[in-house]
Amino acid sequence: MTEPLLLDASLALEDVADVALRHRPVELAAAARARISAARDATDGLLARGERVYGLTTGVGALKRVTVATGAEQLPFNRLMLLSHRTGTGPDVAEPVVRAVMLAQVAGFARGRSGVRVELADHLTGALNAGLVPRVRTTGSLGQSDLGPLADLAAALTGDGEWAGELCRLGLQAWEPTAKEALAFVNSNGFSLGWSALALVGVGTLLDRFDEAAALTFEGMLGNVQALDPAVGEARPVPGIPEQIARLQALLAGGSLLSGTLHRHLQDPLTMRVVPQTHAAARTALAHSRAIVEAELTSSHDNPCITPDGRALSTGNFDSVPYGVTLDYVRLALAHVITASCERANKLVHSAFSGLPTGLRDDDSTSQDGLAIVVYGASAAAAEARLLAQPATLELSTSSTAEGIEDRVIPTPVAARRVEEMARLGRYVAAVELYLAAQAVDLRDRAGELGAGTRRAYDLVRAHAPRRRAGEPPLADLTPLESALESGSDPERRP
Numbered sequence: 001m002t003e004p005l006l007l008d009a010s011l012a013l014e015d016v017a018d019v020a021l022r023h024r025p026v027e028l029a030a031a032a033r034a035r036i037s038a039a040r041d042a043t044d045g046l047l048a049r050g051e052r053v054y055g056l057t058t059g060v061g062a063l064k065r066v067t068v069a070t071g072a073e074q075l076p077f078n079r080l081m082l083l084s085h086r087t088g089t090g091p092d093v094a095e096p097v098v099r100a101v102m103l104a105q106v107a108g109f110a111r112g113r114s115g116v117r118v119e120l121a122d123h124l125t126g127a128l129n130a131g132l133v134p135r136v137r138t139t140g141s142l143g144q145s146d147l148g149p150l151a152d153l154a155a156a157l158t159g160d161g162e163w164a165g166e167l168c169r170l171g172l173q174a175w176e177p178t179a180k181e182a183l184a185f186v187n188s189n190g191f192s193l194g195w196s197a198l199a200l201v202g203v204g205t206l207l208d209r210f211d212e213a214a215a216l217t218f219e220g221m222l223g224n225v226q227a228l229d230p231a232v233g234e235a236r237p238v239p240g241i242p243e244q245i246a247r248l249q250a251l252l253a254g255g256s257l258l259s260g261t262l263h264r265h266l267q268d269p270l271t272m273r274v275v276p277q278t279h280a281a282a283r284t285a286l287a288h289s290r291a292i293v294e295a296e297l298t299s300s301h302d303n304p305c306i307t308p309d310g311r312a313l314s315t316g317n318f319d320s321v322p323y324g325v326t327l328d329y330v331r332l333a334l335a336h337v338i339t340a341s342c343e344r345a346n347k348l349v350h351s352a353f354s355g356l357p358t359g360l361r362d363d364d365s366t367s368q369d370g371l372a373i374v375v376y377g378a379s380a381a382a383a384e385a386r387l388l389a390q391p392a393t394l395e396l397s398t399s400s401t402a403e404g405i406e407d408r409v410i411p412t413p414v415a416a417r418r419v420e421e422m423a424r425l426g427r428y429v430a431a432v433e434l435y436l437a438a439q440a441v442d443l444r445d446r447a448g449e450l451g452a453g454t455r456r457a458y459d460l461v462r463a464h465a466p467r468r469r470a471g472e473p474p475l476a477d478l479t480p481l482e483s484a485l486e487s488g489s490d491p492e493r494r495p
Contacts, residue, residue, distance in 0.1 A: 035112025220440025
């Protein structure tokens with residue numbers, strides 16, 4: 001039986017992937033339960049004293065001036081707040097994203113600054129472990145807390161509409177939101193953060209695959225490995241470059257190319273020579289974003305924030321710029337990796353660069369197209385990826401939301417969604433480069449001379465994309481190879 005993930009004060013991206021993709025169960029740590037209980041006690045104290053606290057004894061947004069009674073009005077006020085915020089639109093997000101959002105939501109509560117009951121955190125973990133998958137719509141968050149999407153999630157947990165039957169089927173009780181809980185639930189960045197965490201995991205895997213694609217292109221092109229010499233990293237000890245060279249060297253280790261005597265050109269195209277620098281830049285961006293998102297996952301974004309000494313502070317902790325801009329950074333860096341891979345694929349089918357028949361045909365005298373047409377798809381995907389790389393978090397200010405108080409719009413969920421979309425396009429481009437590089441290796445009859453890492457990459461390609469022979473069209477669908485690149489389905493693969 002899988003060991004449950006114990007939620008306390010830290011949460012790694014791999015933990016999110018385990019829960020979202022592999023359905024690892026979740027439990028609240030005793031320390032987290034104690035923090036949540038203490039904050040709830042403080043909230044109950046504020047309520048009992050009748051203190052003026054936003055969203056607790058007042059309305060929200062433009063209605064912050066309106067008093068909410070501390071007694072019987074609390075339950076209908078909180079329930080209506082959840083239902084009234086269901087203003088999203090667009091298709092439903094995928095099940096793994098919903099699970100990641102639920103985990104991010106309860107991880108934020110575990111910080112102990114939201115003022116919710118332990119019962120709500122237990123309800124969330126119970127729903128997650130039972131396999132409840134609420135319908136959450138894609139569009140509806142302004143980035144200053146994910147109001148619309150989280151209201152969709154809340155509706156399912158309360159058993160609203162058709163969800164009553166689903167809760168019953170799973171053996172779950174409906175959640176009845178009480179004082180402060182409705183605002184704490186929607187006034188969070190759980191939607192943005194859950195999606196961000198899951199998307200970044202995909203980027204890390206994709207960069208490993210681009211390393212393999214570039215290394216296999218070196219093998220197929222008989223590239224000049226001087227560009228991958230450790231001395232290059234010593235000459236430019238920028239963080240990430242020496243480590244990236246080491247990764248590429250490890251992929252080629254054990255093969256004949258590293259002898260340094262097989263290269264065909266003194267100077268290869270730039271997209272081959274700058275693989276260490278370009279890939280290092282992407283990994284640096286990913287490491288930065290990862291660190292920020294992991295810190296955000298176990299942070300409280302609540303307004304008001306309930307402090308350990310019992311105060312309710314009006315804050316801007318729901319601002320998503322700190323991690324949103326890192327997602328923009330990742331996409332910009334990833335666009336360079338994808339574009340370079342696409343260019344290497346184009347060079348592979350060009351005889352002037354590869355030294356092989358145009359289109360990587362078996363016979364240069366035939367009029368058959370060979371594999372040249374395959375790069376058209378890669379070029380289209382790379383172009384779309386570059387469009388998705390444009391910054392998404394540059395705010396579009398508005399003075400009209402909530403009578404001008406909520407005057408900032410930061411579409412961080414869009415930044416996260418575009419990371420995922422770019423990764424999907426990137427997998428296709430990587431699959432194309434690998435497919436063409438494997439063909440070049442075959443035409444040079446070098447499969448037996450590959451390095452340990454490039455041999456694994458070559459074998460994976462051939463398991464899902466057989467060699468193209470004379471008179472055969474290119475493989476029409478690279479989806480099986482793309483899926484293998486995403487999942488690492490080959491047990492011999494190593495990151």
